[in-house]
Amino acid sequence: xxxxxxxxxxxxxxxxxxxxxxxxxxxxxxxxxxxxxxxxxxxxxxxxxxxxxxxxxxxxxxxxxxxxxxxxxxxxxxxxxxxxxxxxxxxxxxxxxxxxxxxxxxxxxxxxxxxxxxxxxxxxxxxxxxxxxxxxxxxxxxxxxxxxxxxxxxxxxxxxxxxxxxxxxxxxxxxxxxxxxxxxxxxxxxxxxxxxxxxxxxxxxxxxxxxxxx
Numbered sequence: 343x344x345x346x347x348x349x350x351x352x353x354x355x356x357x358x359x360x361x362x363x364x365x366x367x368x369x370x371x372x373x374x375x376x377x378x379x380x381x382x383x384x385x386x387x388x389x390x391x392x393x394x395x396x397x398x399x400x401x402x403x404x405x406x407x408x409x410x411x412x413x414x415x416x417x418x419x420x421x422x423x424x425x426x427x428x429x430x431x432x433x434x435x436x437x438x439x440x441x442x443x444x445x446x447x448x449x450x451x452x453x454x455x456x457x458x459x460x461x462x463x464x465x466x467x468x469x470x471x472x473x474x475x476x477x478x479x480x481x482x483x484x485x486x487x488x489x490x491x492x493x494x495x496x497x498x499x500x501x502x503x504x505x506x507x508x509x510x511x512x513x514x515x516x517x518x519x520x521x522x523x524x525x526x527x528x529x530x531x532x533x534x535x536x537x538x539x540x541x542x543x544x545x546x547x548x549x550x551x552x553x554x555x556x
Contacts, residue, residue: 369507372499376509379439379470380497384511387427387472387493397519401486405476411484412473417496422483424473424494436469436498467500477514489517 394404411423418424430437441464443451452458472495479488494512501507 372501372507373509375465375468376497376499376507377511378497379468379499380495380509380511382439383428383437383470383472383495383497384493384513387474387495388513388515390427390472391474391491391493391515395517395519399517399519400489401474401476401491401517405474405484405486405491408474417471418473418475422475422478424475427472427474427493430469430471436471439465439468439470441465468497469500470495470497472496490514 391401391404394407395401398404405425408425408427412418412426426435428437429435441462443462443464448458451462472493475492475494476483476486477488477490477492479486479490491514492512493515494510497509497511498506
């Protein structure tokens with residue numbers, strides 16, 4: 343009986359160690375997946391903000407077009423307010439990184455030697471959201487006056503335990519649009535200080551070899 347008890351205890355201890363190691367490795371894998379999802383969202387959000395900015399000098403008009411500030415537990419706050427940059431298509435507003443094997447090519451579903459995969463992870467539990475907030479350059483968090491805002495991406499990996507693994511990355515983005523130059527006469531079009539296109543430094547005759555007409 344003593345030997346059986348000793349063996350049973352050893353088996354239970356070994357099982358506990360293996361279970362904890364599996365949980366640790368699973369948490370590490372999910373943390374990496376959440377981080378990569380947040381990085382992907384950050385890159386997409388940066389491009390979305392660039393397109394929305396256009397030729398403006400500050401992000402004030404962009405913030406006003408993003409709708410109401412986010413008011414959800416654990417996401418954003420009132421001071422300064424967070425705005426959704428890439429709202430997801432569903433009611434939960436999350437963007438999912440799902441893969442669809444039905445639309446993938448045969449090479450994507452097989453190894454380098456051509457052997458088909460027995461199973462393919464669809465990443466149905468990986469998702470992200472992207473937000474923007476002012477960098478508190480003034481007292482008004484819904485307006486930007488210095489051409490800088492914070493972009494925040496939240497990546498999550500859902501699991502059967504109901505507790506998602508979350509990663510958050512953020513970057514300060516700066517408007518690089520140069521202010522438009524203005525001046526009298528035709529200076530903006532490249533003419534000289536005498537408001538004419540006469541170039542006294544160029545003594546060569548004009549090149550008429552190629553003439554383009556509208």
